[in-house]
Amino acid sequence: MARPQSADYAQRREAIVEKAAELFAAxxxxxxxxxxxxxxxxxxxxLFYHYHPSKEDVLHAVMASHIDQLASDVEDVERLGAGPADRLAALIRTFMDHYVGAASRQKVLLNELVHLPADRRKAIVEKQRMVIDAVQRLLCAVHPALGANQDRAKVETMLLFGMINWTHTWFDPEGPVSADEVADMVVERALAPMKTA
Known part of the structure; x- marks a missing residue:
């Protein structure tokens, strides 16, 4: 007979995911x-197995919690009644906020995807692509000429992610430049005129 779920099951499961993210990142x-x-x-x-039946299961929970948050960020920003430049800026700032607050999860997502079973890896990759495609659409809306060169648009999109995806490797929240200031720097570069051909 399966062990019944406690009243704080979801809270304990999330605490395990957070600790696992830190350990996998380290x-x-x-x-x-x-x-x-x-x-x-x-x-x-x-008791650990009561919450996560395998190490791969907890790894998936770490990654899914992070990519689901980023996908939710995209949905929230797409509902804004603002123009594309304001939506792109809002999305970059929101991503940076989550990346800084979830540095371990970001590191695990970037480095450990190969360890997921194929079906779960595919689901994570599909959500990653959805997030990337949403940012690319916003970039093309901000820079209309970029939309005519999708190869270049993809490169510009990945350069933008390159600026923020790896902040967990060097950014110091206690350092002289705040996360908000870093986000503003990325926004400034994303909104600046781009070479489109």
């Missing part, structure tokens, strides 16, 4: 054992 998927995951969560391995 040690990598292969370097982190289930025993270490359970210890980091201050629980037994058997």
């Amino acid at each position: 040690k990598g998927f292969n370097g982190a054992s289930m025993a270490e995951l359970a210890a980091a969560c201050e629980t037994s391995k058997s």
Whole structure:
């Protein structure tokens, strides 16, 4: 008979995902054992399995929680009644806010995708593409001539993500430049005139 879910099941499951993100970010998927995951969560391995039946399951939960947040950010910004420049700026700032607040999850998403089973990896990649495509559409709306050269538009889009995706490797929240200032720098570059041919 399956163990019944406790009243705080979702809260405990999320706490496990957060600790797992930190451990996977620090040690990598292969370097982190289930025993270490359970210890980091201050629980037994058997109780850990109650929340996540496998190490791949908790890895998927880490990645899905992060990409789902970014996809939700896209949906929220697309509902704004603002023009494309304001929506792009809002999306960049929102992404930066989440990247800084979820640096471990971002690192895991970027580095550990290969360890997911094929079906779950495919679902994560599809959401990543949706987020990338949404940003590319906004860039092309801001820079209409870019829309005529989709190859260049893709490069510009990936350059934008390159500016923010790797902030977890160098950005210091306690440093002299704030996350908001970094986001403003990215916005300034994204809105500046671009070479389109």
